[in-house]
Amino acid sequence: MMEQTFEQSIDTMMKSNPSQYMLTLKYHPRIIRKALERIYRRKIIDPENITNVTILQEFEIMKKEESFSDDDLKMKNPNNVLNEGMPKGMDELRQKIMAMRRKMQCECGDQVAYANRGCHHLMCSTCAASPDCNRCGSNITEVDPVEFVRSSNS
Structure with a gap:
């Protein structure tokens, strides 16, 4: 396990x-x-x-x-834990944003810098140097650098 x-x-x-x-x-x-x-x-x-x-x-x-x-x-x-007063979909949007932020972090907690070409998982430079993916265990044969770009609209 x-x-x-x-x-x-x-x-x-x-x-x-x-x-x-x-x-x-x-x-x-x-x-x-x-x-x-x-x-x-x-x-x-x-x-x-x-x-x-x-x-x-x-x-x-x-x-x-x-x-x-x-x-x-x-x-x-405490009676408004789910923010019922918020516009519909706002809580769902907040959850999606948090999920996206978590995806920008490697399993070890460092910032993502590479993508494994084999399984396509994202990882930091330290984990990319290891022989196996820390997320699924597949071999790391080649990695590509990744960069998160902020929109100019924000």
Whole structure:
């Protein structure tokens, strides 16, 4: 079985019972995710062993380090989490933009610089120098440089 990437691990932890419980306490999903990322990066505990207490302890550390209050960690308008007041399609557009931004990053987290000619996956210069694609495991025989161009309209 392939190991999960950092993003996949955090996504899995966001779906866990302790994370879902934090949502019922009205903590902002962005803050929960940030706490999980901090816990994961510091290897405090195995992701499958994270508890409500672990997350709450991380919130306390975040409050001290970043001068947050409880109000800063919680949703301002918890009854409008999905932004029902936003124009139709805006939430979907925001999700598509975030997905595109993630595609501009290599599996390892660095910025994409090359495309593998074999599988067409995007990767950073470090991963492009390895023998196998970090996304699908296929051999890397040739790569092409890629560049993301910003529209002049923006």
